[in-house]
Amino acid sequence: MTETVKALRIQLMKPSATFAVPWYSIGIAIAICTALFAVIGGEVSYSNRTTGALAAFYLSGVGVQPWLATQLFPFSTALSITRRAFVRATVLLVTAETVLAGLGLALLNKIEIGTHGWFVHMRLLNLPYVHQDDYFTQALVYGVPMMALTSVTALLGAIFRLFGQLGLWLFFMALGAVSATVAAVLVLTHSLGHIAHFFGRQPMLADFALYPMVLVVVCGTAWAALMLRSRV
Amino acid sequence: MSAVVVEDLTMRYRGHTALDGVGLTLEKDTIHGLLGRNGAGKTTLMRILTGQEFESSGRVEVFGQPPRENSAVLSRVCFIREAQRYPQNFKVREAFAAAAIACPGWDQAYADRLVKDFELPLKRQIKKLSRGQLSAVGIIIGLAARAPLTLFDEPYLGLDAVARHLFYDRLLEDFSEHPRTIVLSTHLIDEVADLVEHVVLIDHGKVLMDAEADELRGRAVSVSGPAEAVAAYVDGLPVLHRSELGGRVRVAVTRRPDGSGQTDPRAAGVSVESLSLQELIVLTTKQGDPK
Amino acid sequence: MDEGRPLFQQIAEQIEASILDGSLAADAQAPSTNELAAFHRINPATAAKGINQLVSDGILYKKRGIGMFVAGDARQRVLERRRDAFARDFVEPLLAEARRLGLSAADVRNLIEKWGEGR
Numbered sequence: 295m296t297e298t299v300k301a302l303r304i305q306l307m308k309p310s311a312t313f314a315v316p317w318y319s320i321g322i323a324i325a326i327c328t329a330l331f332a333v334i335g336g337e338v339s340y341s342n343r344t345t346g347a348l349a350a351f352y353l354s355g356v357g358v359q360p361w362l363a364t365q366l367f368p369f370s371t372a373l374s375i376t377r378r379a380f381v382r383a384t385v386l387l388v389t390a391e392t393v394l395a396g397l398g399l400a401l402l403n404k405i406e407i408g409t410h411g412w413f414v415h416m417r418l419l420n421l422p423y424v425h426q427d428d429y430f431t432q433a434l435v436y437g438v439p440m441m442a443l444t445s446v447t448a449l450l451g452a453i454f455r456l457f458g459q460l461g462l463w464l465f466f467m468a469l470g471a472v473s474a475t476v477a478a479v480l481v482l483t484h485s486l487g488h489i490a491h492f493f494g495r496q497p498m499l500a501d502f503a504l505y506p507m508v509l510v511v512v513c514g515t516a517w518a519a520l521m522l523r524s525r526v
Numbered sequence: 527m528s529a530v531v532v533e534d535l536t537m538r539y540r541g542h543t544a545l546d547g548v549g550l551t552l553e554k555d556t557i558h559g560l561l562g563r564n565g566a567g568k569t570t571l572m573r574i575l576t577g578q579e580f581e582s583s584g585r586v587e588v589f590g591q592p593p594r595e596n597s598a599v600l601s602r603v604c605f606i607r608e609a610q611r612y613p614q615n616f617k618v619r620e621a622f623a624a625a626a627i628a629c630p631g632w633d634q635a636y637a638d639r640l641v642k643d644f645e646l647p648l649k650r651q652i653k654k655l656s657r658g659q660l661s662a663v664g665i666i667i668g669l670a671a672r673a674p675l676t677l678f679d680e681p682y683l684g685l686d687a688v689a690r691h692l693f694y695d696r697l698l699e700d701f702s703e704h705p706r707t708i709v710l711s712t713h714l715i716d717e718v719a720d721l722v723e724h725v726v727l728i729d730h731g732k733v734l735m736d737a738e739a740d741e742l743r744g745r746a747v748s749v750s751g752p753a754e755a756v757a758a759y760v761d762g763l764p765v766l767h768r769s770e771l772g773g774r775v776r777v778a779v780t781r782r783p784d785g786s787g788q789t790d791p792r793a794a795g796v797s798v799e800s801l802s803l804q805e806l807i808v809l810t811t812k813q814g815d816p817k
Numbered sequence: 818m819d820e821g822r823p824l825f826q827q828i829a830e831q832i833e834a835s836i837l838d839g840s841l842a843a844d845a846q847a848p849s850t851n852e853l854a855a856f857h858r859i860n861p862a863t864a865a866k867g868i869n870q871l872v873s874d875g876i877l878y879k880k881r882g883i884g885m886f887v888a889g890d891a892r893q894r895v896l897e898r899r900r901d902a903f904a905r906d907f908v909e910p911l912l913a914e915a916r917r918l919g920l921s922a923a924d925v926r927n928l929i930e931k932w933g934e935g936r
Binding site: 371372 | 573576577578579580595596597600601603604605607610611612613614615616620621623624625627628629673
């Protein structure tokens with residue numbers, strides 16, 4: 295257990311490279327958008343003040359996992375920390391990040407609602423299609439996609455580590471081929487409509503909080519397997 | 527219990543055998559010299575000993591257990607490699623902080639003294655360090671970690687002679703006060719010849735020589751003089767190298783371990799010079815070269 | 818450091834030389850293993866071997882918990898041993914070389930007298 299804690303402490307050593315990144319981004323995004331609407335406020339009606347800047351929170355963290363895999367992992371292994379400990383620590387880190395993201399964003403959402411859109415009637419967090427009435431389900435809606443995205447970037451980072459750019463390229467080629475095949479099958483069997491219908495009919499909570507977990511499980515397992523077998 | 531026991535260790539990559547049936551034992555609390563040319567297999571061996579590489583076959587035991595993913599063993603091991611990569615955006619002191627977390631025996635006060643000795647800028651980012659400064663970071667980590675088994679793999683890339691000798695001095699000093707098992711892999715044999723107690727020479731993935739440094743000292747001599755006199759003098763001894771110029775012959779031979787058969791060279795009409803450890807190793811390695 | 822002879826022997830000989838020329842007096846403390854190792858830049862185990870050899874030769878003795886000290890009769894012992902070796906290490910090669918150059922023992926004796934004058 296202490297080995298995992300050591301690995302975690304090392305991963306947490308530079309917050310500016312890891313978990314602080316999305317928060318800087320959302321802070322900046324809110325500041326900029328608020329300033330923008332404050333300035334051009336007269337031109338834009340209240341109902342048009344929805345921005346997609348929330349994406350900044352998720353996208354800014356895209357480089358974190360690849361950084362962990364390519365820079366921190368070899369260093370940590372060189373300090374005689376086992377791969378298992380590193381993987382366990384990363385899982386803990388990602389889980390904590392997700393919980394923090396979910397609860398934190400849900401809180402910011404409450405603030406946004408309470409201040410009538412950051413005093414400029416802006417909808418940044420309180421986007422119509424992610425709105426949940428309950429605080430905790432809201433947190434899930436914000437948090438789980440973060441975990442899903444993290445697991446995907448983690449897998450890509452691990453592939454890059456082990457197989458380099460060529461491997462990454464091959465992976466995307468393969469993914470593209472598989473997707474094309476699946477899409478072709480779906481179209482030929484006229485199932486595309488059914489599938490779209492299926493997901494459309496699911497409660498939004500399931501779409502955001504449940505199905506992305508599949509990605510988490512699949513990508514996460516593949517990532518762990520690659521990391522545990524890697525040479526340093 | 528020995529610090530390291532290796533038996534019939536083989537490491538095969540696609541199309542290339544890096545280690546071929548290597549067997550050796552490294553005793554505790556000793557400075558071992560792991561010598562050999564670049565590409566001989568020294569680094570591969572060290573990577574396997576530290577769990578960073580997984581062997582193809584054979585037995586490897588560090589402190590009595592296989593090192594692979596074994597945190598009980600690995601927490602007592604520190605491996606400093608040539609060209610170790612640190613996270614580029616880390617500051618120097620963050621690299622040391624990480625080492626302090628990872629290594630149970632870390633001595634921060636000692637690390638601080640070493641930082642002054644090597645004049646390292648603590649607040650600078652790793653990516654802005656020179657080659658020599660990067661090596662100094664590794665050396666400081668290796669020394670201050672005080673790990674029971676510390677391996678240095680050509681740790682002085684970019685260090686000038688002054689800094690290298692500073693490293694040897696600090697290493698000896700700390701080894702005297704805190705004895706531990708140290709493995710020093712290098713091709714700068716002359717510089718470490720007096721430091722090491724036990725020498726292992728690896729060439730083309732095989733162990734060519736495995737002996738105490740004292741035993742190797744003076745084992746090889748160069749005998750020169752008139753051809754006949756030299757031939758008579760070295761009769762029966764294994765010849766490492768022979769060169770000839772205008773009737774004078776110079777032969778490098780290994781003496782018999784028990785020192786028998788040594789007649790007075792002046793009486794025999796030849797002159798005898800001892801060869802340094804480096805010369806012995808160069809000649810032994812050359813011998814093993816497939817012609 | 819001479820390449821040919823074992824390091825530990827050279828360490829022992831250097832200490833003996835200090836005893837002989839008086840810089841290391843009887844019952845004085847001898848340098849410790851670590852001091853020797855640092856001074857000569859050699860492995861402490863090698864330095865220890867040299868010291869142990871001197872101990873077994875009766876040149877040094879150990880005071881538990883304090884260190885190694887020069888024996889009271891150390892100088893005498895070293896002198897005797899060196900004198901015994903003198904014939905083998907110096908006289909024999911001298912005569913062998915003389916023979917090679919065609920000098921007789923009497924010639925050598927004359928040379929010694931001439932060179933020894935005033936010393």
